[in-house]
Amino acid sequence: MIDGKKVLLSGMQSTGIITLGNYLGALKNWVDLNDDESIQCFYAVMDLHSITVRQEPAALRKNGRILYALYIAAGLDPEKNCLFFQSHVPAHAQLAWILNCYTYMGEMNRMTQFKDKAAKHADNINTGLFTYPVLMAADILLYQADMVPVGKDQMQHLEIARDIAGRFNGIYGDVFTIPEAYIGKNGAKIMSLQDPSKKMSKSDENPNGSILLLDDMDTIMRKFKKAVTDSDGFIAYTDDKPGIKNLIDIYCASTGKTPDETVKEFDGCGYGTFKEAVGESVAAVLKPVQDKYHALIEDKAYVDSLMKENAEKASYYANKTLRKVMKKVGFIELPR
Ligand code: TRP
Numbered sequence: 001m002i003d004g005k006k007v008l009l010s011g012m013q014s015t016g017i018i019t020l021g022n023y024l025g026a027l028k029n030w031v032d033l034n035d036d037e038s039i040q041c042f043y044a045v046m047d048l049h050s051i052t053v054r055q056e057p058a059a060l061r062k063n064g065r066i067l068y069a070l071y072i073a074a075g076l077d078p079e080k081n082c083l084f085f086q087s088h089v090p091a092h093a094q095l096a097w098i099l100n101c102y103t104y105m106g107e108m109n110r111m112t113q114f115k116d117k118a119a120k121h122a123d124n125i126n127t128g129l130f131t132y133p134v135l136m137a138a139d140i141l142l143y144q145a146d147m148v149p150v151g152k153d154q155m156q157h158l159e160i161a162r163d164i165a166g167r168f169n170g171i172y173g174d175v176f177t178i179p180e181a182y183i184g185k186n187g188a189k190i191m192s193l194q195d196p197s198k199k200m201s202k203s204d205e206n207p208n209g210s211i212l213l214l215d216d217m218d219t220i221m222r223k224f225k226k227a228v229t230d231s232d233g234f235i236a237y238t239d240d241k242p243g244i245k246n247l248i249d250i251y252c253a254s255t256g257k258t259p260d261e262t263v264k265e266f267d268g269c270g271y272g273t274f275k276e277a278v279g280e281s282v283a284a285v286l287k288p289v290q291d292k293y294h295a296l297i298e299d300k301a302y303v304d305s306l307m308k309e310n311a312e313k314a315s316y317y318a319n320k321t322l323r324k325v326m327k328k329v330g331f332i333e334l335p336r
Contacts, residue, residue, distance in 0.1 A: 001144070002040040002317065008033070008182060009145040011044035011086065014064040015053065020211035020282060021190035021200035023074065023289075024253040025151060029184035031075035042082045042143050042314060043071060048092060049136070052129040053121055066293075069303060070213055073293035078306045086139065088311035091318035095138035096131070098325060099164055102171075103134050107163070111156060137161035140179050142318040147182035151189070153199070155181065172328040176321075188253040193227040196242035214290060217283045224279035225272075235266045235274055244271075247278050254281040 001007065010030065012018060018027070033041055045067050050060060064085065071083050086092050108114065108130055118125045128135075133156075140148055140161045150158050158181055165176035192198045192209035200210050208226050215223070229243040237248050237259040248262050257265070266274045296303060327333065 001146075005038055005040040006146040007042070007143050007177070008039050008147040008149065009042040009044075009140055009143050009179075010149045011046040011139065012067060013046045013050045014060060014067045015050045015055065016063060016202035017066060017212040017214055018070060019190075019200050019202050019213065020250070020286075022202070023213055023286075024188045024190055024250070026149065026184075027071070027074045027076075028253075029149060030081075032185065034075065034077050034080055039147070040082075041080075042084070042145070042317075043076060044084050044086045044089075044139065044314070045071075046086050046139070048086045049132060052126065052132050053117070054124055065297070065303070066214070068307065069293050069296045070289070072303075072306075073289050073296055075289075078310065082310050082313050083306065084310040084314040085307065088307065089142075089314045089318050091142055091315065091322040092135065092138050095142055095318075095322055095325060096135040098329060099134050099138055099141075099168070100131055102168055103131070103137075103160075103164055107160060108133065111160070113153065113156070133157045133160045134164070137164045141165055141176045142321045143314075144177040144317075144321060145179045146177055148179050149182040149184055168325075175324060175328055188249055190250060190253070191242070191246040193223055193246070196228065196246045211282060213286060214293070215286075220283045220286070221276070221279040224275045224282070227275060229271050229275075233270065235263055235269065235271075237263055244274075247274065251278045251281055254278075254285045 010026070012022060012026070030041065030043060033039055045064050047060065047064050068083065068085070072078055076083060111133055114130060114132065117129055121129070136154075136157050137160060140158075141164075148158055148161075158179065162178050165178050169175055169178075190200045192200050192204060192206075193211070194204075194206050194209035198204075198209075202210060202212070204210050208223050211220055211223055224247075227243060227247060229247070230241055232241065235244060235248070237245055239245065248259050251257065251262050252259055266277070
């Protein structure tokens with residue numbers, strides 16, 4: 001609790017430009033919480049997590065700034081929400097180390113995302129990738145978060161955070177709040193435009209699979225035109241037509257319409273017409289975000305001042321928890 005408010009924490013990695021899937025599935029839902037006075041929200045740019053896969057330093061720097069500006073451009077109010085960089089708050093790395101000593105190899109070995117990523121990056125299976133969930137637990141537990149909005153793919157990591165917190169509390173008394181998953185009202189799950197069995201991802205090798213938040217109108221329209229569908233030639237909302245179903249989901253998330261309304265609206269239309277409408281609806285949603293983004297990224301002094309203020313605010317809460325943890329474990333407080 002902070003000032004009588006529940007605490008919510010989430011974040012994204014700065015490994016690339018986020019996708020329409022990240023926006024419709026997560027960021028847009030975070031923005032909906034702006035006006036909820038009963039919740040204090042923390043959203044971080046998870047750059048420490050980003051280096052579990054090798055990053056080009058210049059690209060990491062650039063993508064971090066872009067993501068931070070996109071948080072704000074998408075509508076997260078930097079006065080109401082604490083928007084910060086994970087690497088600006090050293091307590092994340094410090095608590096992660098401590099929690100590493102309360103986490104078992106066996107628990108980490110079971111993590112499906114580690115197995116997937118290890119297979120994908122066989123040339124760089126580093127121990128940071130292995131203990132990634134412990135750092136994520138530290139992110140959450142430092143702020144005594146009550147709620148964590150996560151997608152299905154991060155559920156296992158949230159479970160581990162709960163287990164670690166419970167274990168630590170069991171030894172030392174009530175130190176950590178046990179976090180719960182927060183399920184947003186309309187957490188659209190957007191799939192790849194090239195392979196609707198896979199989640200739309202910013203690290204997809206096929207650039208046509210993902211709409212990036214900074215794609216221009218032409219690129220958006222071109223990617224939708226190329227979207228994989230089927231050869232039936234009619235619009236229906238069913239699992240047997242995953243490509244069309246995904247396009248309908250995107251259209252609904254962009255327009256606020258329901259799948260039923262959408263199917264009726266495009267009754268008798270060809271896929272070409274439908275794809276164009278979906279592309280236009282997405283471009284219309286992204287336009288104001290992009291406009292605001294371009295203005296913000298020009299205003300370096302303003303963004304820098306936000307970074308600084310917010311890192312201080314985050315550090316205040318994080319250090320409070322860290323001090324408590326260090327004391328419980330038996331470290332000596334630095335004499336003043
Ligand atoms: N692992 C998350 C992802 O890739 C990002 C993340 C890091 C996160 N720390 C977090 C999400 C803490 C929620 C809470 O999507």
